[in-house]
Amino acid sequence: ADTAAGAIASAMTAKRLLLLTDVAGVLDADGKLIQKMDAKQARKLIEDGTIQGGMIPKIETCLNAVDDGVDAAVIIDGRVPHALLLELFTEHGAGTLIEAN
DSSP: OHHHHHHHHHHHTOSEEEEEESSSSOBOTTSOBOOEEEHHHHHHHHHTTSSOTTHHHHHHHHHHHHHTTOSEEEEEETTSTTHHHHHHHSSSOSEEEEEOO
C-alpha cells in the first residue's frame, strides 16, 4: 500500500506524501523522534542501521517520491487522534518530514 501511494504521489507530482503507521515516525539511535530530515540523511540512517525492519520500505517509498518531484513525504503515527490535521495545520507536524536534498 505504501509503495502504491508513493507511485501515485509521484505520478501526480503531489506536494506531500503522507504515510500512516503505528509508530511515532522515524526514531534516532536513542529512540527519539526525528522530526525532519533530508533524503541524504535518510539514506545514511538506513546505511548505518538506525532505520531498520519495516521502516526501511516506508523510507524507500518516501525517498522515491521526493526523488520523483514530490516536495516532501511524512511518516505519521496513525494511532494519534487527528494526526493528519496536526501534520497539515501545525508548525511542528505530527511525525517525520523527509524532503529532497
